[in-house]
Amino acid sequence: MGILRMGFTVIAVIFFVTVGDSRAQSPSPEEKGLEIAKEADRRLSGFGDCQEIFTMTLRDDRGRSRVRRMRILTLEREDDGDWFLSIFDEPADVKGTAMLTYSHTHTDDDQWLYLPALKRVKRISSKKKSGSFMGSEFSFEDFSSMEIEKYKYKYLRNEPCGDLDCFVSEWIPTYAYSGYTRMMVWHDLAEYRIQRVDYYDRKNKLLKTLLVKGYQLFDEKYWRAMHWIMENHQTKRSTTLEYSEYRFGVGLTERDFDQAALKRAK
Secondary structure (H helix, E strand, O other), rough: OOHHHHHHHHHHHHHHHHHHHHHOOOOHHHHHHHHHHHHHHHHHHOOEEEEEEEEEEEEEEOEEEEEEEEEEEEEEOOOOOEEEEEEEEOOOOOOEEEEEEOOOOOOOOOEEEEEOOOOEEEEOOOHHHHOOOOOOOOOHHHOOOOHHHHEEEEEEEEEEEOOOOEEEEEEEEEOOOOOOEEEEEEEEEEOOOEEEEEEEEEOEEEEEEEEEEEEEOOOOEEEEEEEEEEOOOOOOOEEEEEEEEEOOOOOHHHHHHHHHHHHHOO
């Protein structure tokens, strides 16, 4: 073998070994999608407990609206999914209505709804969690925490999202009875905050889009959005959530999230 040819051979070997090592070190789309979801979850975690106050506005396909005021209490859990207690404060016809959610990482979530007019607690079946939550465009499923273990992930691309640049990933629910075949999720590159979610129904048609805006920093480390809007492309209805308060470390305990708490919520 001539010296020149040997030189080209050595260069070629070095090139392919280098490229091979680079490819071996690069995460797959599935691995990168999981990494993005984990980092986003990490940045949201560690607050312990929280109380949120917001206004929910429901708009029908003719633009007519109804307004409700709500609170959500959250207890962060290290060994499982988070717990939530959602309480309606206004108007009078829904005041005292409350929903308790125990999110789980590996099993179906548990949810109960208290209806004060009937003075009874109703367990929500896993098969019905894709249904509308109190007439809104949010489903019962949407009021659970998005636990990492409950989805398969795939990074798709980077692209602009408004004034920001975003990761775009596909999330596929792995738990039974989800109302969605998949979700397209936009996280901004800077802070891994969710900016947009597209939801696809069981026929894999675009059902809803969630737009999340107005992020503010609380306690110098917790980003929370002040404006959420869920648009239903099939019904032409929408639901807007306008947050007025987030309070962290309010001293909530497990007792605040037992089933008796549903009836105490006033």
